[in-house]
Amino acid sequence: MTDWLTPEAWQAVRLSLKVSLWAVAVSLPAGILVAYALARWRFPGHGLLNGLVHLPLVLPPVVTGYLLLLTFGRRGTVGQWLDQIGIVFAFRWTGAALAAAIMAFPLMVRAIRLAIEAVDPKLEQAASTLGAPRPWVFLTVTLPLILPGILAGAILAFAKAIGEFGATITFVSNIPGQTQTLPSAIYAFLQVPGGEAAAARLVVIAVVIAMAGLFLSEWLSRLIARRIRGT
Amino acid sequence: MLKVALRHAFPGFTLDAAFEAPAGLTALFGQSGSGKTTIVNAVAGLLRPSSGRVTVGDTVLTDSDRGIFLPPHRRGIGYVFQEARLFPHLTVRQNLLFGHWFTAPGRTSDLSRVVEMLGIGHLLARRPAALSGGERQRVALGRAILSHPRLLLMDEPLAALDQPRKEEILPYLERLRDHAGLPILYVSHSTAEVARLATTVVLVDGGRVTAAGPVADMLSDPATAPLFGSSDIGAILAARVDAQEADGLTRLATSSGPLFLPRVAAPVGAPLRLRILAQDVMIATAAPQGISALNVIPARVRDLTDSGGSVLVRLEAGDQVILARITARSARALHLAPGLAVHAVLKAVSVAPGTIGFSAG
Structure with a gap:
């Protein structure tokens, strides 16, 4: 394995997996909450929230990265405060995870929102007449029914996070072992003479991860959907 | 005794209904769109009326003057919907115990009693998707009973079923009415159902209660009988x-x-x-x-x-x-x-x- 992949490239693959897993794991509860709010609640600022969530999808990634730098950089508005309690995003792998999470958030929310909108509110009404308080209705009825959607959203977000490049390199740069994710490594290899072979190997890995993610998502969704339909 | 007084304005329709439902089965009878389901939803707490008062015995469920509006899960009211609304991801057994778990956890003897009364013992391990319409409605009925309600609401529970399936469920409803001691508010537009099941009839028309009384009186009184349909008198x-x-x-x-x-x-x-x-x-x-x-x-x-x-x-x-x-x-x-x-x-x-x-x- 080490013959085929240089230690530097191998490091980039592992870092990418770590960054993407953390990005999805930490943003998933927020994604479910936002999707639920957008699907089921009517409140002032509904349109604004929807716009904000989708903003990273339509902004140039470099703009998102720059905005992250302004906000979460060491001298950024929020970054200053976080620095004092020991949380640093700038030029760390945590920053790469933050960038990946924000870039993947719209895809995650869209998938989960679709699943929530497909749940008949009449079932939730029935649960409440049976004595279930609102949070329990969500946990025992809504959540199990939207599980395929959550899963699809999470895997889609993971694939997006693996591939995130523009916002990441703008926000946390391209430091091997620290912030050099798989796409950043491919980019770096392509910048040096004779790096095409190493870049090509990483491209193969990227394709394999992406395809595996898609297949896994399809398979799990079908499995859960079958279980829910009870057939 | 259930006491209901409701007023609520919808675009193009105003509900202004008041009636009392004594022990036994009280049928809300009227045409489609007369406001029967709206009344039942307001009793269940699924609709907050702009003004009104709903009490069961000594318990106040809704009182707009005093700003009281209990949420559905704190009303202790069982609701059997027209389309059973069983939870598709749970087995029949889990469906039956859903409300039980919130209202009386630990009391397991109730399940076998209700399962026996409704004849659904052989269905417990199945999912709702594998049930017939009549079976679904019986499970929905059992689920509502097992939530230990002080009042049972039924919104045309037989309307979506064909005649043989109706015949299959009617005896269970009679048993429930006569032996469970549970007041039932039953929405129907079928004279046959009302004649067979009701002890009290409340006639609803255009969002208002036009008449109410014991079923035998209502069906034989020339003033109210024609409202049940001329061939059904x-x-x-x-x-x-x-x-x-x-x-x-x-x-x-x-x-x-x-x-x-x-x-x-x-x-x-x-x-x-x-x-x-x-x-x-x-x-x-x-x-x-x-x-x-x-x-x-x-x-x-x-x-x-x-x-x-x-x-x-x-x-x-x-x-x-x-x-x-x-x-x-x-x-x-x-x-x-x-x-x-x-x-x-x-x-x-x-x-x-x-x-x-x-x-x-």
Whole structure:
């Protein structure tokens, strides 16, 4: 394995997996909450929230990265405060995870929102007449029914996070072992003479991860959907 | 006792209804769109009325004057919806215990009792997708009962079922009404269901309550009876199985005298309620001779009401009321008048099996 992949490239693959897993794991509860709010609640600022969530999808990634730098950089508005309690995003792998999470958030929310909108509110009404308080209705009825959607959203977000490049390199740069994710490594290899072979190997890995993610998502969704339909 | 007073304005429709539902089964009867479901949803807490008051016994569920509005999960009201609304991701057993888990965790004896009453023991491991419509509705009923409600709401629970499936569920509803001691508010637009199940009827029209009273009175009162549909008008008789006779007939005892019907599948002594349609009753001023009809009941004319070409005659027999629909010409020819002693004639086969229900007495 080490013959085929240089230690530097191998490091980039592992870092990418770590960054993407953390990005999805930490943003998933927020994604479910936002999707639920957008699907089921009517409140002032509904349109604004929807716009904000989708903003990273339509902004140039470099703009998102720059905005992250302004906000979460060491001298950024929020970054200053976080620095004092020991949380640093700038030029760390945590920053790469933050960038990946924000870039993947719209895809995650869209998938989960679709699943929530497909749940008949009449079932939730029935649960409440049976004595279930609102949070329990969500946990025992809504959540199990939207599980395929959550899963699809999470895997889609993971694939997006693996591939995130523009916002990441703008926000946390391209430091091997620290912030050099798989796409950043491919980019770096392509910048040096004779790096095409190493870049090509990483491209193969990227394709394999992406395809595996898609297949896994399809398979799990079908499995859960079958279980829910009870057939 | 459930007491309801509601006022709520929708675009193009105003609900302004007040009624009381005593013990037993109270039917909210009216056309589609008359506001029955809206009333039931407001009682359940799924709709917050702009003003009103809803109480069950001493418990205030809604009181707009005092700003009280209990959320649905704190009302203790079971709700059986028209489309069973079973949770598709749970088994029948898990569905049944869903409300039980929130209202009385730990009491496991209830499940077997309800499962036995509804005959759904063989379904417990299945998912709702693998159930027939009738089975689904029985499970929904069991699920509501197992949430230990103080009141049961049913919104046309039989409307989506075909006749055989209805017949399958009606006995369970009768049992529930008579043995569970649970007040039931039952939405229906079917006269047959109301006649068979209700103890009290509340007529709803255009968002208002137009009349309310005991079912036998409502169905035989010429003022309210036509609202149940002209071919469905008929009196309700309380009866008791007296004997099963050798030639396939069942003799029933009523306060109006004995009644003979084709075999009724009920043990001797069982209380029954019969619905006798007004169009199946003939009137004779003298005791008829040489007639095939088995049931000739002495009666007295209470009153006559003109109803569009035909005449609705209310007869008193014993302490019960029988309705007869005859032509205006027959009424004139027989010189029918209040107080006249007559005979009500009823063919044994004209009491359809589906109109016979069990009753608590």
